[in-house]
Amino acid sequence: MTTLLGIPAWVVALAVGGLALLVVWLLVTRRQLGTLAALACPRCGATYGRGAAVAARQGHTAAVRSFRAWHPGSRVDPQGEWIVACPACAATARFNVASGKVNGESA
Numbered sequence: 001m002t003t004l005l006g007i008p009a010w011v012v013a014l015a016v017g018g019l020a021l022l023v024v025w026l027l028v029t030r031r032q033l034g035t036l037a038a039l040a041c042p043r044c045g046a047t048y049g050r051g052a053a054v055a056a057r058q059g060h061t062a063a064v065r066s067f068r069a070w071h072p073g074s075r076v077d078p079q080g081e082w083i084v085a086c087p088a089c090a091a092t093a094r095f096n097v098a099s100g101k102v103n104g105e106s107a
Contacts, residue, residue, distance in 0.1 A: 035100045046088035056084035
């Protein structure tokens with residue numbers, strides 16, 4: 001079965017499904033970054049801001065990639081905790097993605 005343009009229906013369905021998954025992933029990521037950016041540092045009370053949130057997510061993504069490179073086939077929670085640094089006082093804390101809260105200071 002083909003569509004009007006001669007493209008098989010399964011190819012169209014796969015493309016639409018992939019696009020839908022990409023949109024959902026982008027919306028979830030945007031919400032997570034917005035949540036972290038609006039939170040306050042537990043030490044000084046300053047809000048983290050978008051720059052600190054993006055840096056925390058990029059740091060977490062790099063750490064997961066590095067771990068997977070050294071331990072292929074291992075299971076890593078890609079939605080674990082992000083280590084975020086306060087732009088005002090440089091204190092680090094852990095952002096729990098599942099709860100949307102900063103969990104105290106990091107070591």
